[in-house]
Amino acid sequence: MIKLLFWIVLLAVIAFVIGFKRGRPTPRDNARPAPPPAPRLPEHMVSCAECGMHLPASDALPGRGGQFCSAAHRAAHEHRLEAAEAARGRRDDAAT
Numbered sequence: 001m002i003k004l005l006f007w008i009v010l011l012a013v014i015a016f017v018i019g020f021k022r023g024r025p026t027p028r029d030n031a032r033p034a035p036p037p038a039p040r041l042p043e044h045m046v047s048c049a050e051c052g053m054h055l056p057a058s059d060a061l062p063g064r065g066g067q068f069c070s071a072a073h074r075a076a077h078e079h080r081l082e083a084a085e086a087a088r089g090r091r092d093d094a095a096t
Contacts, residue, residue: 047067050074065081
């Protein structure tokens with residue numbers, strides 16, 4: 001009789017543990033789902049003064065002579081402008 005009572009209690013405990021684990025929500029289920037990202041509005045596009053590539057205005061790098069897609073293009077363009085100004089200055093000095 002005691003053996004039968006032991007097995008009944010043991011099965012009841014096992015059933016309780018299994019039922020408890022199944023009924024408990026996981027932390028992931030309990031969290032709120034993330035809201036969908038806000039739709040991005042169209043952005044003004046500009047072209048690189050060096051290569052002509054179009055890119056969003058927020059990504060463009062301002063520089064002397066326009067907007068640029070990278071720091072290397074900005075430096076190359078400004079170097080070319082400085083060389084042209086220096087050549088123009090030499091021409092103006094030679095003409096006088």
